[in-house]
Amino acid sequence: MLAALKGYPSAVRLLLFTTFTLTMARAITLPYLVVYLATHMGLSVGRVGLLVGGAMFVASALSLYGGHLVDRLRNHTLIVACSAVFGLSFLGIVASTWALPFFCCLVVAYLAQTVVDIAAKAGFCALLPEARRAEAFAIKYTFNNIAWAAGPMLGVLLIELDDHLPFLFSAAIGLGLAVFYQRCGERGLASPAQDKSTAGFAQVGLSLLRDTRLVCFTLGGMLSAVVFGQFTAYLSQYLVVTLQDPVQVARLAGYLVTSNALTVIALQYVIGRRISRQYLLPWLMTGMALFIAGLLGFSMASSVPAWCLAMVVFTLGEIIVIPAEFMFIDLIAPQPLRGVYYGAQNLSNLGAGLGPALVGAALGSMAPAGVLYLLIGSVILAAVFYRLGTRRSH
Known part of the structure; x- marks a missing residue:
């Protein structure tokens, strides 16, 4: 990975640094939003969940317009402005x-980070040949x-x-x-739209x-994000019902989060750089199969090692599906509309918000194991939509 980074243009390395830095800034605060809101505003846990989840939902919905801005404005200007807005929002x-x-401030902060993320993806496409884009996204x-692994620990301190x-x-x-990118960012990186009189939003x-x-x-992305977008939230709900011991739930949830993070950090670059345009559908179907295997593993796990092994399998699916989605959007997006296409891809985050809500409702009306089979159904339906999308792309 270090060798690949050295071979990239400095503008690509700066984009990677920018998205990493803003992600770190968000990760520092996100785990403590619930405690902060409850302490300083006296909100109940339910209201806090609605506020935080609602902010993510609104920001994800607005990301489509954010992608439109990426197509219309200069990359340098947009990243500087959004980084500054992110800071002011906090x-x-x-x-x-x-x-x-x-x-409102939380929505603006989330949206600003999303726009920078979309601008970085568009920047990769402008600065790198097709053969190297999957590798760059895997590094990102x-x-x-x-x-996300280091931010919360810094937040604790x-x-x-x-x-x-x-x-x-x-x-x-x-x-x-914002100040750093204003001085050091690539100013010559124009928006993809060559004709500024192009159609409105x-x-x-x-x-x-x-x-x-x-x-x-x-649609496939939304359905798969139901399963992997906020898996820690719905698995915690599942464990609360099945284990009925808060201490044991907290300990096992920590093991699962650590297993996920270590697997991604160790294998994302190794696997992600090998995903190619020619074999997108087989890669996606492999990812879907790994999700199903992981969920089946959760349904049968009765010990910490079994849970962690199932999480490793599940995470392998995540490692494959996320860069494969990027590659597909890169394949079908017209050059003047890359930003808005990446914004549309970001709408899959709406599915991530549905996962905990769906599991919470299902746990009240069916056996706990049935909830995991419901999620398997979401994976299968996602695979159908992915198949339809890739078939129409040929």
Whole structure:
């Protein structure tokens, strides 16, 4: 991986650093949002869940317009502006004394990070030949997982000093990154749209709906994200019902999160760089099969090693599906609309929000193991939509 990084243009390395840094800034604060809201605003756990989940849902829905901005504005300008907005949003979070402004600042922070992420993907496509893009995305995803692993630990150190400090630190990261990218970012990287008089957002949205490949793939992405998008949340719900011991649940959930992170960090680059355009469908079907195997493993696991082994298998599916989705969008996206196509791919995060809600509702009406089979059904349906999307792309 280090050899690959050395071979990239400096602009690509800077884009990787930028997305890693903003992911780290978000990871520092996300685990403590629930505690912070409950402590400073007196909200119940249910209301906190609605606020945080709602912010992610709204930001994901708005990411389509964020992708449109990536197509219309200069890459350098957009990354600098969004990094600054990200930092200012966290200052707004600290200053908020009631839920509505907190919610709005959280939506803006999430959306700003998403737009930078989309701009980075578009930048990879502009700066790298097709053969090297999957490798760059695999490195990006590995870095993001390192940030998600390290960020919360840094947050622990900060919150012990002051419970506002994680948010202030994230604000400083965003503002500092904006200044750094303003000075060092690639200014010559223009937006993909060569004709600035191209169609407006409404017309672009209609053209996306007419692309059945994109629609099928987006639906497949949503259904698969139901399964892997927030697996820690729904597995915790499942464990609470099956184990009925909060201490044991917390311990096992920690083992599973660690197993997932270590597997991604160790194998994402090794596997992701091998995914090719020619064999996208076989790779995707392999990922779906690994998801199913992992869920079956969860349903039968009766010991910590068995749970961790099932999580490793499940994570291998995640490692394959995420870069394969990127490669497919890269394959079908017209050059002037790459940003909005990546924004449409980001709509799969809407499915991630459905996972815990679906499992929570199902646990009240069926046997716990049945919930995992329900998720297997979501994987199978996702595979059908992926098949339809790839078949129409030939």
